[in-house]
Amino acid sequence: MTKYDFQKESKIPYLECAGYKTLIRLRKRRFRCKVCGKIAVAETSLVKKNHQIATIVNQKITQKLIEKVPMTAIAESLSVSTSTVIRKLKEFKFKTDLSFLPTHMSWDEYSFKKGKMSFIAxxxxxxxIVVILDGRTQVTIRNHFLRYSSQVRSR
Incomplete structure (x- = not known):
């Protein structure tokens, strides 16, 4: 491999240092194989391959989401877009405990996202809260509760 040139400079937001917003200007070195001519790009531990956001910033977004900080506040404090924070939130997997249902439940529907109705139990x-479902139709509710075993439902 021989040194080839640099990729276009990437501006990667990083955590604040001494109260100042920090931006890393990352230039990755490219290398070309003398035999086959293929080009490879140098990698760093700061950023995942083909990503533009530092791994430490992704971890901080996750931490703040767990602390229930508003998404716009997270985006502003970490110098990322709100859509980046939303994308990180969608990576969360919420496990529902399908082995238990309470003996007394209260159900309701409420308006969600500009008039869309949702179901809550x-x-x-x-x-x-046992569950929040995106829809309020009988099919949606029935399909959710059919995920529980018949023994759990009969209790």
């Missing part, structure tokens, strides 16, 4: 006694 909660434990009546402890007021803990």
């Amino acid at each position: 909660q434990d009546f006694d402890s007021r803990k």
Whole structure:
């Protein structure tokens, strides 16, 4: 491999240092194989391959999402777009406990996203939310509760 040239400079947002927003100007060195002519790009531990956001910033976004900080505040403080924060939120996998249903449940529907209606079920006694469904149709609700075993539903 021989040194070839540099890729276009990438501007990568990084965590604040001493109260100042930090931007890394990353220039990755490219190399060309003398035999086959293929080009390879140098990699760094700061950024994943083919990404424009530092791994530490992605970890900070996750941390702030867990702390229930508003998405616009996260985006502004970490110098990323709101859509980046939303994309990171969609990576979360929420596991539902299909082995337990409360004996007393309260159900309701509420307006969600400009008039779209959603379904919510909660434990009546402890007021803990059991499920929030995107739709309120009978098919959506039935399909969700059919995921529970018949023994759990009959209790």
